[in-house]
Amino acid sequence: MAAIPFARAPVNFETAAPYLKEALDNGWLTTGPLTERFTAALSDYLATPNLVALSSCTAALQIALAAASLPAGSEVIVPANTFIATFETVELAGLKPVLADIDRDTWNISLESITSRISENTSAVIAVPFAGNPINMDELQALCRRHKLTLILDCAHALETRYRGQPLHHYADYSCYSFYATKNLTTAEGGALICPAEKLELVRALSLHGMSRAAWKRYAGGPWRYDIIATGYKANLTDIHAAIGLAQLGSLTTNHARRLELVERYRQQLGGLPVRMQHMPANTSVADHAHHLFCISLSANAKRTRDDLMNALAAKQIGFSVHFIPIYEFTHTREEYDFPQANFPHTAEYFAGALSLPLYPTLTNAQQDEVIATLLRAFADT
Numbered sequence: 001m002a003a004i005p006f007a008r009a010p011v012n013f014e015t016a017a018p019y020l021k022e023a024l025d026n027g028w029l030t031t032g033p034l035t036e037r038f039t040a041a042l043s044d045y046l047a048t049p050n051l052v053a054l055s056s057c058t059a060a061l062q063i064a065l066a067a068a069s070l071p072a073g074s075e076v077i078v079p080a081n082t083f084i085a086t087f088e089t090v091e092l093a094g095l096k097p098v099l100a101d102i103d104r105d106t107w108n109i110s111l112e113s114i115t116s117r118i119s120e121n122t123s124a125v126i127a128v129p130f131a132g133n134p135i136n137m138d139e140l141q142a143l144c145r146r147h148k149l150t151l152i153l154d155c156a157h158a159l160e161t162r163y164r165g166q167p168l169h170h171y172a173d174y175s176c177y178s179f180y181a182t183k184n185l186t187t188a189e190g191g192a193l194i195c196p197a198e199k200l201e202l203v204r205a206l207s208l209h210g211m212s213r214a215a216w217k218r219y220a221g222g223p224w225r226y227d228i229i230a231t232g233y234k235a236n237l238t239d240i241h242a243a244i245g246l247a248q249l250g251s252l253t254t255n256h257a258r259r260l261e262l263v264e265r266y267r268q269q270l271g272g273l274p275v276r277m278q279h280m281p282a283n284t285s286v287a288d289h290a291h292h293l294f295c296i297s298l299s300a301n302a303k304r305t306r307d308d309l310m311n312a313l314a315a316k317q318i319g320f321s322v323h324f325i326p327i328y329e330f331t332h333t334r335e336e337y338d339f340p341q342a343n344f345p346h347t348a349e350y351f352a353g354a355l356s357l358p359l360y361p362t363l364t365n366a367q368q369d370e371v372i373a374t375l376l377r378a379f380a381d382t
């Protein structure tokens with residue numbers, strides 16, 4: 001493991017132990033009372049009664065696409081700069097993914113690019129607030145409404161993101177959250193889906209084989225009989241995972257504040273380097289960003305390559321990553337689709353220099369100083 005890892009979950013045994021003890025000692029382990037409490041707390045935090053806790057964001061995307069009843073084979077527009085889950089879930093749903101470019105400055109899906117990709121077969125857009133950066137939700141929502149498109153948000157990075165004071169799901173039909181190990185709030189593996197009120201029962205059922213009544217409710221004294229109301233998934237969150245999440249809910253606000261502090265230090269101290277940093281859209285403030293990732297993109301005319309920077313970080317055992325390898329770069333997408341790189345100039349430019357640096361609440365100033373000094377030295381060395 002790197003001396004300064006790229007990511008570190010904001011939870012430890014001491015804080016999680018009381019919740020885990022409860023989850024283990026009640027003898028149930030899977031979806032039950034702790035998942036119910038985690039769901040209630042998240043619903044509170046995100047100000048919605050229409051949230052279902054799930055086993056992953058990938059599952060949330062699958063269930064959103066199923067619940068939305070999009071016409072078979074219709075087109076769903078997704079950004080080229082995202083994790084493969086955003087794309088593959090469209091394929092798995094029997095729909096056709098269409099890739100859009102990102103905005104050169106915000107690194108979020110470009111509204112102009114979406115507009116250029118809309119056809120008479122388009123049924124939905126999946127937008128990703130990249131790194132936690134708010135999208136201009138007024139414009140995105142208006143665009144989707146104008147073209148009668150279902151708007152799904154892949155909020156894997158965007159738990160704390162706000163737009164005009166509201167969590168982003170406020171502006172979308174379906175919003176999918178991730179509690180994967182590296183996320184701002186983690187359950188090791190986990191996720192959540194926020195859906196329209198009238199779809200809540202369907203989404204609950206889809207998360208568990210299409211069952212009308214979850215097992216816990218039946219074993220907890222309800223009637224034994226259940227019905228199957230749709231072809232479902234096995235995507236329920238377990239109480240063991242919920243326990244890990246419950247242990248972090250009290251620190252969400254302070255953890256977010258610490259992320260913001262670290263981002264401001266990175267921005268100030270790396271500001272003189274030939275790198276581009278993410279812009280926020282108009283109508284938003286730096287606190288509206290979830291600061292899930294801190295990504296830079298090395299300028300094409302820099303005297304160092306990205307490999308130089310990666311080698312310098314690796315020599316100091318400092319973890320780093322790249323978000324993301326564009327969807328059009330993979331063997332699968334090259335073989336199965338026609339996505340010429342020329343159609344994604346901003347994604348290609350960003351990716352050519354993309355580098356994500358360590359960012360998590362327990363990263364100390366001294367550790368961050370070492371990351372910064374390593375990068376500054378890499379540029380200073382001849």
Ligand SMILES: Cc1ncc(COP(=O)(O)O)c(C=O)c1O
Pocket residue numbers: 055056057058059082083085086128154156157177178179180190191
């Ligand atoms: C943008 C994005 N979407 C979806 C996912 C998938 O999340 P999960 O691992 O919870 O399925 C990730 C995971 O890293 C992601 O970054």
